Amino acid sequence: MSVLHVHRAGPLTTVQDLGRVGWAHLGVPRAGALDGPAAALAQRLVGNPPDAALLEVTWGGLEVTSSHAVWVAVTGAPVPVEVDGRAVGHDRVVRLPAGGRLRLGTPERGVRSYVAVAGGIDVTPVLGSRSTDTLAWLGPPRVADGALLPVGLPTGPPAPVDVLRPPAPGPLRLHPGPRADRVEGDVLVRLAATSYVVGEASNRVGLRLDGDPLPLSVRDELPSEGAVLGAVQVPPDGRPVVFLADHPPTGGYPVVAVVDPGDLWCCAQLRPGEPVRFALTPGGGGRTPR
Amino acid sequence: MSGPVRWLSYGATAVLAEVAGPDQAQSLAAYARQAGLTALEIVPGATTVLFDGVADAGALQRALDGWRPGVVADHEGPLVEVPVVFDGPDLAPVAERWDTDEAGVVERLTGTELVSAFCGFAPGFAYLAGLPAELAVPRLATPRPRVPAGSVAMADTWCGIYPSASPGGWRLVGRTDAALWDPDRTDPALLAPGTRVRLRPVSGW
Structure with missing residues (x-):
């Protein structure tokens, strides 16, 4: 079995898969790759099933060698990729020879890149998932310099070509949330009319937005209630937080809107300081995720 | 919006049921699990139950029509x-x-x-x-x-x-x-x- 030797983990690298679903009632966050379509593309390129585990690399900087020759693919935030010092490109499947060194530079845009290895990262699952949850720290520990990561046996051939996802991130489409009435006026219209900027404290738990505060008509804390991925929560300071994969399963601040599941990947790639726009969903109906 | 449950819309894939208190929330969540509802997550809160990963909110609400406060005994858990x-x-x-x-x-x-x-x-x-x-x-x-x-x-x-x-x-x-x-x-x-x-x-x- 192959082993990846991590020489440099970069600012934050974690193991992720589709997440830990079905445990929210016990207080377990979902976790899972933040940019789902990019992770899925990487898995298809190396011939993995969709539920295999891969590496989510935040701000690049990962450097690994493999004990055996393996197929790898790097997707997500576009980042310079080198194998043994030679540029090999992004969004394509690449042969990493035994002992060969895969190196990711710093992303030109976006935040999170995905490194899939044929066979998947074969760490021990916790509650059915190999994802690291950065809120409760369930699952494997964050990848550290010097870590040795087991790789499973490939189950299918690599796919040399694939249809890329739509490249242009658009505004985040909104659905009404259960506590929309806690903001004066039509909260979806207000959100769509406000210019927000991604806050510095954004992470895998939530995308924090700076902008004109939303005026809450009721300021009392709610009794704790369940929250979904993409929930737009408004704390007393009026600055919205979009809940991402490691969000707490219950919360006491009102959820006034929900980002369409098809747009959550954009949240994974927005950098602190970048503008964020919301948009209304025509008719408020659910849309098929891309 | 009459009856023991007030349904609140919660995005494209979820609905939130609001009830009178923690024991009712717990009872509704237990009823839903016993009814074998297809939801990825059934999450009781203090006065709510979140149903997430729901394909058909209308069908879910109809399946829970039979629930009333007390229909699942308050003290049947271990x-x-x-x-x-x-x-x-x-x-x-x-x-x-x-x-x-x-x-x-x-x-x-x-x-x-x-x-x-x-x-x-x-x-x-x-x-x-x-x-x-x-x-x-x-x-x-x-x-x-x-x-x-x-x-x-x-x-x-x-x-x-x-x-x-x-x-x-x-x-x-x-x-x-x-x-x-x-x-x-x-x-x-x-x-x-x-x-x-x-x-x-x-x-x-």
């Missing part, structure tokens, strides 16, 4: 006894607030059958209901930076036990060595929603 050493730093202030002494607090807490209403805050952290409104205690004005694992605590009318060390603003009345959370167990949370809980005083270890 009973767990938790051994507690009552020596917490906030025992005296709680006693003062309840107009009793420390022994009186212990008597009140151990004489009440608590029920796990829902989990949140951390994996396996259960919000235990059962104390009456007049025994509500406020959270600390400044949370402690570190509360040890196993701390038995109170906030508002809730009791809770910290499964792992974390910051926390609840009033600490005791400690236990019970294993509240173990992801390798079949039932990872000792106090899953619906579990009945008795705190049993012990003298220490």
Whole structure:
């Protein structure tokens, strides 16, 4: 079995898969790759099933060698990729020879890149998932310099070509949330009319937005209630937080809107300081995720 | 919008059921699980149940039409006894607030059958209901930076036990060595929603 030797983990690298679903009632966050379509593309390129585990690399900087020759693919935030010092490109499947060194530079845009290895990262699952949850720290520990990561046996051939996802991130489409009435006026219209900027404290738990505060008509804390991925929560300071994969399963601040599941990947790639726009969903109906 | 449940729209894939209180939320969640509903997550809260990963909200609501408060017996969950050493730093202030002494607090807490209403805050952290409104205690004005694992605590009318060390603003009345959370167990949370809980005083270890 192959082993990846991590020489440099970069600012934050974690193991992720589709997440830990079905445990929210016990207080377990979902976790899972933040940019789902990019992770899925990487898995298809190396011939993995969709539920295999891969590496989510935040701000690049990962450097690994493999004990055996393996197929790898790097997707997500576009980042310079080198194998043994030679540029090999992004969004394509690449042969990493035994002992060969895969190196990711710093992303030109976006935040999170995905490194899939044929066979998947074969760490021990916790509650059915190999994802690291950065809120409760369930699952494997964050990848550290010097870590040795087991790789499973490939189950299918690599796919040399694939249809890329739509490249242009658009505004985040909104659905009404259960506590929309806690903001004066039509909260979806207000959100769509406000210019927000991604806050510095954004992470895998939530995308924090700076902008004109939303005026809450009721300021009392709610009794704790369940929250979904993409929930737009408004704390007393009026600055919205979009809940991402490691969000707490219950919360006491009102959820006034929900980002369409098809747009959550954009949240994974927005950098602190970048503008964020919301948009209304025509008719408020659910849309098929891309 | 009549009947015991008020349905609130919650994005493209979820609905939120609002009910009168924690016991009703727990009862509705238990009813939904017994009915074999197809939802990825059924998450009770203090006065709500979240159904997430729902393909057809209308079908889900119709399937829960038969639920009424009390239709799932309040006290049918398993009973767990938790051994507690009552020596917490906030025992005296709680006693003062309840107009009793420390022994009186212990008597009140151990004489009440608590029920796990829902989990949140951390994996396996259960919000235990059962104390009456007049025994509500406020959270600390400044949370402690570190509360040890196993701390038995109170906030508002809730009791809770910290499964792992974390910051926390609840009033600490005791400690236990019970294993509240173990992801390798079949039932990872000792106090899953619906579990009945008795705190049993012990003298220490």
